Amino acid sequence: MAQFKEIRRGGYLPDLIARQVMDQISAGELQPGDLLPTETALADLFGVSRNVVREAIARLRSDGVINTKQGRGAVVNPPSARATFRVDMAALTSKDNLADLFELRGLLEIDAAGIAAQRRSPSDLEALTTALDHMRARPSFDEQLIEADAEFHRCLATATGNSYLATIVDYLSSRLKETTRATRDVYGQGDLLDVTITEHERVLEAVATQDQKAARQAMALHIDGATRRLGVVTGEK
Amino acid sequence: MAQFKEIRRGGYLPDLIARQVMDQISAGELQPGDLLPTETALADLFGVSRNVVREAIARLRSDGVINTKQGRGAVVNPPSARATFRVDMAALTSKDNLADLFELRGLLEIDAAGIAAQRRSPSDLEALTTALDHMRARPSFDEQLIEADAEFHRCLATATGNSYLATIVDYLSSRLKETTRATRDVYGQGDLLDVTITEHERVLEAVATQDQKAARQAMALHIDGATRRLGVVTGEK
DNA sequence: TATTGCCCGATTGTTGGACAATCGAGTTTT
DNA sequence: AAAACTCGATTGTCCAACAATCGGGCAATA
Structure with missing residues (x-):
């Protein structure tokens, strides 16, 4: 055609x-x-x-x-x-820029995980567990799992109590949602589901026990795994 | 409806x-x-x-x-x-929001310091030292010191090599420049100059020796000192 | 019947003109 | 000399059109 x-x-x-x-x-x-x-x-x-x-x-x-x-x-x-900070999505065509944006999101998510572990309220914890349950309920790496994944990260961001941090993390995540979809398509459906869920479980556990260091570490592992799976090489220009 | x-x-x-x-x-x-x-x-x-x-x-x-x-x-x-992430300065009247924005900047600057320590080029290091020299040359906490301070942080952000990180850190810093001015006016001119320069020296030293952990720690100390001096209570809602 | 072409109302895009509100500078008045 | 005033310039708002485009309905046709 x-x-x-x-x-x-x-x-x-x-x-x-x-x-x-x-x-x-x-x-x-x-x-x-x-x-x-x-x-x-x-x-x-x-x-x-x-x-x-x-x-x-x-x-x-x-x-x-x-x-x-x-x-x-x-x-x-x-x-x-200048009253606005604008992320121009037209500049995202370049691979370099995408790697930079990915790195920025990773940094913020790690920080957010650490802060969330410190400040999370019981209701935050509840929202996180339900999001993770939704992920566990999926039989395969389908569209709804991606949604549940995004929901988990959104809950984590709001659990920080910092509205600006939550907003920008949420924004970056939504903009990079296509990348997780690409990961699924490229990587195949093998053990990706289990690995993803396990990584999230580690984060949730650390947030539940209010262990800031462990939360940062778990999230860093998750982000690192995600970038490695995607094949996006960060930090090397 | x-x-x-x-x-x-x-x-x-x-x-x-x-x-x-x-x-x-x-x-x-x-x-x-x-x-x-x-x-x-x-x-x-x-x-x-x-x-x-x-x-x-x-x-x-x-x-x-x-x-x-x-x-x-x-x-x-x-x-x-949504193609844009907008920081609405009209919402900054509330103290809570300002504290949140301050915290966000702190997180990003700490991360930036760590990354800059890893990736800084010799020219980056040179730019940082000249900026610090400009700070040292000031006899008091005047307007040009604030400019040199901003220049130091800008150089540090660009040294990360991540254009997005640099842009947003630079933006947040410029928006929060008035707060440093307020600090000077409230805190007085006493030993503020020496303390500020010492904090920056620690950061520069860590970046020079490419010690990521020390750079993060030094920047964290600097940010913590700045917030404490400003009286902005972060992390307690 | 199914497809194609056409018409027509609805809605945004653009134009041109008009008046109101406000500013800045020069002018006048006190 | 200082204050008040006038006046041209410029943006803010309004109004009434016309053009361009879309979507749906309708009729003609294979």
């Missing part, structure tokens, strides 16, 4: 404008403190309506790149005022 | 609308796959113009929360498609 490429017909005009202005800023042509051209000037420049320019400007403002004031104009913010 | 509150005039209208819709989504009232009300309907609901609604919608789309299609409408994306 022939595969047709989806034509990128120009895309959204505000996207293009926002990218153009953003390029100007990151290239240093527009330095912090400088005023952007007025909306009407930009509209004339690009040959579009002012509303289109406005949406582009609004986007940059919501990203914290610029700051607009009625009657004044739009000024470029210093980098320290 | 999704229920939106009447908005109060006063802030950015698109901001308020975007927040309302976002709340509805995160509360589960609008589940992935659901269609949002049409733009005209939302405009009528909130009593604003369609342009305002459009800016709000554009914002949510650029955040990856929804996906709009001409002729169809706007559908809520599954969480896995």
Whole structure:
């Protein structure tokens, strides 16, 4: 079956404008403190309506790149005022970048395991055990096991009590969920199920006994095993 | 059924609308796959113009929360498609949240120190020593010392070789720079300068000798000292 | 019957113009 | 000299269209 490429017909005009202005800023042509051209000037420049320019400007403002004031104009913010940290998934095509992201998630999960062991409440422990039970109930490495796995890690992250840590770990895990699926497909269904469950059991045990060091160690083993199984070589550039 | 509150005039209208819709989504009232009300309907609901609604919608789309299609409408994306992880600085007013963010930065910096000790190149080491020299050259805890301090931490983050880790550590540090300034103002200029420099020297020494464990320990001590000096109580909720 | 082509309403994308609110600087008044 | 005022410029909001696209229904046809 022939595969047709989806034509990128120009895309959204505000996207293009926002990218153009953003390029100007990151290239240093527009330095912090400088005023952007007025909306009407930009509209004339690009040959579009002012509303289109406005949406582009609004986007940059919501990203914290610029700051607009009625009657004044739009000024470029210093980098320290950038209000958002954005993980650009378009940059994930490279293997290097994926390895970096994988490593970052591993570090955070290990830390999260250690903290969760210290602070976990009884209800956290209960949620973790039910998630692990769901994993045990699966006869094979199917889609629902991946879901239960994700649930286990999510519970662990929330058990830290740190909302930021939980959010970013959860986010990274969800973004890297495809990798576990890839692991299953590449590695086959052999003893992968047992190994995975055993690794999680070790983590749960350490969290249950509130042993921080053991929790970190168990999670490190799990992450290490996962990366090794995936064949993602981290730490070697 | 999704229920939106009447908005109060006063802030950015698109901001308020975007927040309302976002709340509805995160509360589960609008589940992935659901269609949002049409733009005209939302405009009528909130009593604003369609342009305002459009800016709000554009914002949510650029955040990856929804996906709009001409002729169809706007559908809520599954969480896995969320392309951005956003740190909302507006939520930092609470002391709890600030403590959480501080803890997250600490964890990442400790990990970064350990990895940097393993992987640092000679040029990384050189950059770190010059940054520390700049700190030593300051006669008091002035603005340029804060800059040199930030430079030291930035060099350490880049020395890890992990671009994602470096980016997020750098971002969090820049966002928390005001806290070090606050520390200086509250704590006074006494022996703070010497203590700070000594802590950094320990980190540099461990990185120079490629001693991972010592680097982690030194950074942990530095972070712990900084939090204690700031009076931010972490880990106790 | 099943498929194809077409029409039509609905919805977003874009345009253009208009007015309100606010800011900054120059000007006037005290 | 300081305060108040005027005024042009710029962003914020509103309104009314038209264009582009989608999805479903409907009829024509093999």
